[in-house]
Every structure is written in structure tokens, then in C-alpha cells.
Amino acid sequence: MSQKTHEILNDAKSRALIDDETYQNWYQESIRDPEKFWGEHGKRIHWFKPYTKVKNTSFTGDVAIKWFEDGLTNVSYNCIDRHLEKRGDQVAILWEGDNPYDDKKITYRELYEQVCRLANVMKANGVKKGDRVTIYMPMIPEAAYAMLACTRIGAVHSIVFGGFSPDALAGRITDCESTFVITADEGLRGGKKIPLKHNTDLAIKIAERNGVSVKNVLVVQRTAGKVEWFAERDIWYHEATAAAEPECKPEEMNAEDPLFILYTSGSTGKPKGVLHTTGGYLVYASMTHEYVFDYHEGDIYWCTADVGWVTGHSYIVYGPLANGATTLMFEGVPNYPSPSRFWDVVDKHKVNIFYTAPTAIRALMGAGDHHVRKSSRNSLRTLGSVGEPINPEAWEWYYNVVGEQKCPIVDTWWQTETGGILITPLPGATRLKPGSATRPFFGVQPQLVDGDGNVLEGTAEGNLCIIDSWPGQMRTVYGDHERFIQTYFSTYKGKYFTGDGCRRDEDGYYWITGRVDDVINVSGHRMGTAEVESALVSHDAVSEAAVVGYPHDVKGQGIYCYVTLMEGQKGDDALRKALVAHVRNEIGPIASPDKIQFSPGLPKTRSGKIMRRILRKIAEDEFSALGDTSTLADPGVVDDLISNRQNKK
Numbered sequence: 258m259s260q261k262t263h264e265i266l267n268d269a270k271s272r273a274l275i276d277d278e279t280y281q282n283w284y285q286e287s288i289r290d291p292e293k294f295w296g297e298h299g300k301r302i303h304w305f306k307p308y309t310k311v312k313n314t315s316f317t318g319d320v321a322i323k324w325f326e327d328g329l330t331n332v333s334y335n336c337i338d339r340h341l342e343k344r345g346d347q348v349a350i351l352w353e354g355d356n357p358y359d360d361k362k363i364t365y366r367e368l369y370e371q372v373c374r375l376a377n378v379m380k381a382n383g384v385k386k387g388d389r390v391t392i393y394m395p396m397i398p399e400a401a402y403a404m405l406a407c408t409r410i411g412a413v414h415s416i417v418f419g420g421f422s423p424d425a426l427a428g429r430i431t432d433c434e435s436t437f438v439i440t441a442d443e444g445l446r447g448g449k450k451i452p453l454k455h456n457t458d459l460a461i462k463i464a465e466r467n468g469v470s471v472k473n474v475l476v477v478q479r480t481a482g483k484v485e486w487f488a489e490r491d492i493w494y495h496e497a498t499a500a501a502e503p504e505c506k507p508e509e510m511n512a513e514d515p516l517f518i519l520y521t522s523g524s525t526g527k528p529k530g531v532l533h534t535t536g537g538y539l540v541y542a543s544m545t546h547e548y549v550f551d552y553h554e555g556d557i558y559w560c561t562a563d564v565g566w567v568t569g570h571s572y573i574v575y576g577p578l579a580n581g582a583t584t585l586m587f588e589g590v591p592n593y594p595s596p597s598r599f600w601d602v603v604d605k606h607k608v609n610i611f612y613t614a615p616t617a618i619r620a621l622m623g624a625g626d627h628h629v630r631k632s633s634r635n636s637l638r639t640l641g642s643v644g645e646p647i648n649p650e651a652w653e654w655y656y657n658v659v660g661e662q663k664c665p666i667v668d669t670w671w672q673t674e675t676g677g678i679l680i681t682p683l684p685g686a687t688r689l690k691p692g693s694a695t696r697p698f699f700g701v702q703p704q705l706v707d708g709d710g711n712v713l714e715g716t717a718e719g720n721l722c723i724i725d726s727w728p729g730q731m732r733t734v735y736g737d738h739e740r741f742i743q744t745y746f747s748t749y750k751g752k753y754f755t756g757d758g759c760r761r762d763e764d765g766y767y768w769i770t771g772r773v774d775d776v777i778n779v780s781g782h783r784m785g786t787a788e789v790e791s792a793l794v795s796h797d798a799v800s801e802a803a804v805v806g807y808p809h810d811v812k813g814q815g816i817y818c819y820v821t822l823m824e825g826q827k828g829d830d831a832l833r834k835a836l837v838a839h840v841r842n843e844i845g846p847i848a849s850p851d852k853i854q855f856s857p858g859l860p861k862t863r864s865g866k867i868m869r870r871i872l873r874k875i876a877e878d879e880f881s882a883l884g885d886t887s888t889l890a891d892p893g894v895v896d897d898l899i900s901n902r903q904n905k906k
């Protein structure tokens with residue numbers, strides 16, 4: 258594990274909103290008196306009727322979580338209307354198309370009009386407060402309009418990532434009994450078309466068979482590709498919004514009224530509908546957006562996520578717009594038309610804050626530094642990372658090559674369930690350690706426990722729990738509160754269990770080691786697969802690695818490594834030996850890989866997460882029971898992995 262640290266950078270220090278002393282003071286206050294702390298910071302959003310109660314939460318019994326419970330507000334009002342006077346003409350959404358010559362600037366005033374028109378269309382078609390609306394969209398401004406229009410009239414949106422299959426979409430439509438769907442004719446990513454309307458048609462048939470009948474489909478024309486049309490059900494977005502009124506009064510919502518549902522998969526069962534509510538979520542998303550990214554007025558802010566994931570909800574749309582920011586929305590992919598796309602966009606739009614995922618960083622690192630070096634990146638001030646542990650090797654590359662040692666890296670740990678960032682450095686306040694998410698955000702109380710639930714103090718490694726509520730926390734699993742209690746609060750009674758393993762170092766810094774289900778036990782030693790991966794990736798020949806456990810006669814579990822090599826490297830026995838030696842050297846002999854399989858591709862979901870379930874099965878030589886591979890970005894990689902498996906029985 259890297260022991261390097263990075264001092265706070267001068268640049269960040271001179272501009273930063275928060276210094277270390279302020280962090281310490283605020284943090285202490287937020288824990289000592291959450292009522293007072295959040296009572297104060299809750300005012301950062303506008304309330305039609307101010308709250309008098311701040312916190313009413315319990316992690317035991319029925320697990321009831323309420324924040325600002327008697328306040329009335331509206332999310333779209335906060336993200337749009339209240340900015341109009343001061344920044345009506347400021348760009349709210351800066352859209353960069355898949356094609357580098359395609360872009361669009363939407364001001365706050367234009368956003369207001371678009372959202373109002375769409376809200377009126379939805380109302381005219383019978384969508385009411387509390388109804389669920391499914392959004393299945395490419396990364397185009399209309400996706401944000403759709404989200405905000407729902408919040409304007411009090412409808413609850415459920416966004417389904419545009420890469421999901423018709424089956425997956427159907428399951429989500431059915432679970433929340435959604436009768437209104439917003440989609441596009443086709444999506445466009447990396448020059449390839451995605452048949453969203455066609456998928457929606459198929460999904461609706463499946464949902465119908467399961468007893469949920471969708472009344473309307475609102476279709477944005479993105480590519481003008483051919484689609485089937487069902488006149489009694491389908492509505493063209495451009496026609497309907499053009500005919501609608503450009504004003505729509507925002508619904509007064511209770512702080513605890515549902516805001517959105519977002520489905521997320523666990524290791525068992527069907528995806529859970531994570532439910533977030535209105536007031537606390539918005540306070541938390543906007544506050545973390547400001548302090549974690551050190552957002553200053555006028556900054557151009559870019560989060561490369563997709564609105565189909567929670568990162569897109571909180572940090573493309575709600576957090577930045579609540580703060581009156583200019584948020585960049587990117588339709589494409591990192592390597593189209595070339596691996597310098599991200600940096601070209603940074604230069605083109607003078608991006609100040611850039612937030613992406615380790616998987617993208619590693620892919621671009623593998624493509625070579627020259628793709629980065631030909632851009633200036635002068636505008637960049639803060640770099641962020643999210644979604645998985647970032648190995649120190651990738652961290653250093655991001656820091657040195659992309660940021661040229663001028664930008665702090667905020668490694669932000671959080672989950673769909675947490676609504677916003679929980680553990681993170683703050684630029685200007687936190688000394689950075691590559692690979693560590695560092696310290697808790699205000700109001701967040703992490704606790705490490707062992708398998709029996711014993712609390713671990715000081716320097717320790719264990720299961721990461723959070724012992725008290727924060728405003729952005731999910732409130733329930735949609736339609737299944739019992740599952741909410743079971744999944745998150747029953748493993749360790751009275752605590753929110755994150756499902757992640759974590760280490761706390763001598764400075765009180767947190768190092769996420771990966772999901773606990775990814776932790777392997779070799780000869781009685783617990784080991785984060787992320788640690789072994791990080792060691793492998795720190796070898797010059799390696800671009801990416803994924804490590805799983807497999808049953809081993811002597812050790813209990815052995816270590817099986819899937820390794821993707823840098824371009825031009827040859828995967829042979831000599832390199833296998835070198836990698837084993839390298840890992841022994843980096844971590845210790847207990848981490849020696851037992852099997853190394855060179856694999857040109859890893860099975861990834863379309864959001865870039867490696868599907869370890871598949872890797873475990875192949876490592877176990879149980880590939881006849883691979884389960885559902887339909888969510889893979891490229892199902893073809895599986896065949897290659899199977900034929901080159903290293904553990905044939």
C-alpha cells in the first residue's frame with residue numbers, strides 16, 4: 258500500500274472554501290449537535306414553509322428516517338426558479354454531444370421554460386403527484402428536463418440506464434408500477450446507435466404480461482431513426498412541449514415526500530428500488546457538491562457519469578443545479594473519437610472541476626500519456642474519482658499526468674443508498690493519500706466492526722458501518738420496507754451496514770477495500786481483492802486487473818487474477834512469474850497469486866463495473882452456471898475468458 262502523501266496544494270489552499278481547522282470545527286459540531294448543524298445548513302435551499310423539526314431518525318425497530326419533516330419545498334424550484342433573477346442568462350447545462358462538433362448551451366431561463374412545458378405535458382396526460390415516471394434516456398438535456406419536470410409536479414422518477422436491456426427495463430417499470438415512460442428514438446454513444454424506443458416497446462409488452470400497463474410513452478427525437486409508433490400511446494416530445502404553456506407552478510412538497518427511485522443490484526435477489534426523499538436529499542447533494550469539489554461561482558463543472566446512475570442524479574443534475582452551477586453533460590464515451598476526448602472537452606469548455614471513475618482513468622492510462630499531453634488542461638482545478646477503490650497507481654497517474662500536480666484529487670466514497678458523498682477529502686483542507694477516501698464529511702460517523710459486530714477502534718480493518726443518519730440517506734426500499742431493514746440494519750443491529758470493507762490508518766483516514774463479498778480469505782488472512790489488483794496494476798506491463806477467490810484445498814481460498822496487459826505486452830509464463838514476484842514484493846507472500854489468466858477484456862457492466870460473479874464462476878471452473886450476463890457491455894469477452902481459464906478441473 259502506498260505510503261506517499263501529498264500536501265495540500267497552494268492553489269487549492271489559497272482559494273479553498275474550507276481549511277483544515279474549519280473542517281475539524283464543523284465536523285465536531287456536526288457530531289455534537291446535529292440538530293443545530295443541519296438546522297443551519299438546511300437553510301441553503303429555499304423552503305416555502307421553513308421546517309421547525311430537523312432530525313428524527315432511528316436505526317432500530319422500524320427504522321424511520323425523517324429530516325426537516327415539517328418543511329415544504331420543491332426541488333425544481335430550488336434548481337431553477339430561485340436562480341432566475343441573478344443568473345437567468347447563465348448557462349445551466351452545457352451539453353457536449355457524442356459527435357465533437359455537436360454542443361448546446363441551455364441557460365437557466367431556457368431550462369425554466371423547457372421544464373415547465375414538459376411538466377404541463379405530463380399533467381395534461383394525467384401524471385399526478387406521487388405517480389412514478391420511468392425515464393430511459395440517452396445523455397441529452399431532455400433527460401435533465403424530465404427529472405426536473407417530475408420534481409416540479411411531485412411525480413417520482415425512476416431512471417433506468419440507457420444501456421439496460423428491455424427485460425431489465427420491464428422489471429423496473431413493473432416493480433414501481435410506472436404508467437408513464439419518457440425515452441428517445443435512439444441513443445448515440447461512441448458513434449453507435451442504441452434503439453431506446455424499440456427497447457421500450459419490448460419492455461412495455463413484458464410489463465403488460467406482468468400486469469402493469471403503461472399508458473403513455475413520450476419520445477424525444479434524437480437521431481430521427483425509424484421507430485414503430487403506437488398512436489394511442491406514444492407522444493412526440495417536440496410536438497407536445499411546443500404546444501404546452503411555458504409556465505407551471507411548482508408543487509409544494511413535504512420534505513419527506515418521495516423524490517426518486519433508483520434501482521440497484523445487490524448480490525442476491527432482484528434489484529432494489531432505493532427511495533430518496535425531497536428535502537434532506539437536496540440539502541445533502543448541494544452541500545457536498547459545493548464543499549467536496551470546492552465549487553465557486555462561475556466554475557464549469559463536469560461529472561462524466563450517466564444520469565442512469567446515482568452519481569448522475571446527485572452530481573450532474575441536483576447538486577450542481579441547486580448551487581446555480583454550469584454543469585456539463587456529455588453524451589459520449591471517453592475513447593471516441595479518440596482517447597483524448599475527455600481532455601479535448603476540458604480545453605474546449607474550460608472545465609474547472611472534473612469528476613470521473615477509476616475505470617475510465619485506468620483505461621485512459623493504458624492508452625498512453627500522449628493522448629493527455631497534447632491538451633493544455635490549464636482550466637482544471639479539482640479532480641474527482643468515484644465508484645470503486647482507486648488504486649494508487651491510477652491515482653498517481655491522474656494526479657501527475659492529468660492534473661500535472663496542480664489539482665487535488667477528491668476520492669469520494671459513497672453509494673446509491675447514501676444519496677451523496679460520505680467519505681472524501683476536501684480540497685484545501687485534507688492532506689491527500691493516494692488510494693484513500695480519507696475522512697468523513699460533516700455529520701457522517703463511520704464505524705468499523707468485525708464479523709461479530711464488535712466495534713474496532715483506532716488503526717483497524719473491518720466492515721464499514723455508519724452509526725447515525727445524514728440527510729441524504731435512502732428512506733426505504735420502494736414497496737418493501739422489510740427488505741430495507743433486513744439488508745442494511747440487521748447485520749449489525751442499530752447500524753447502517755454499507756457492505757464495504759474498510760481500513761482506518763494511524764491518521765484516522767479511511768481506505769475502502771471493496772465490497773465485503775469481494776474479500777477473500779487465504780490461509781486465514783483476510784485480503785481485499787482491491788489490494789492485489791492495485792499491486793498488479795502497479796506493474797508496468799499491466800493495464801487492468803481483477804482478482805477473485807476460488808476454493809483451494811490447502812489455503813481455503815486461492816487467489817485468481819485476471820490481468821489485462823498494456824498494449825504490446827506479451828502474456829507468457831515469464832511474465833506470470835514476474836507478476837507473482839511483483840505482488841509478493843508489493844504486499845507480501847500471503848498475497849501471491851495462485852493463478853494468472855491474461856485476458857484482453859474483463860466482463861463489465863455498461864457502467865464499467867467489473868462483474869466479479871462471472872469471474873468467480875470461471876475461476877471455480879463452474880462456468881455452466883454463469884447466470885445472467887445480459888447486462889454486460891460486451892458479452893463476447895466471456896467466451897474468451899472461459900476458453901483460457903487457468904483452473905480446469
Ligand code: WTA
Pocket residue numbers: 521566567568642643644645646647668669670671672673674694755756757769771772
Ligand atoms: C464502491 C456509486 C472505493 C463501494 C456512488 C460502494 C467506492 C459502491 C468508492 C457503491 C470509492 C464507490 N472508493 N469504493 N471512492 N465509491 N465505491 O451504489 O463498494 O453504484 O459500496 O454508488 O461502490 O456503488 P454505487
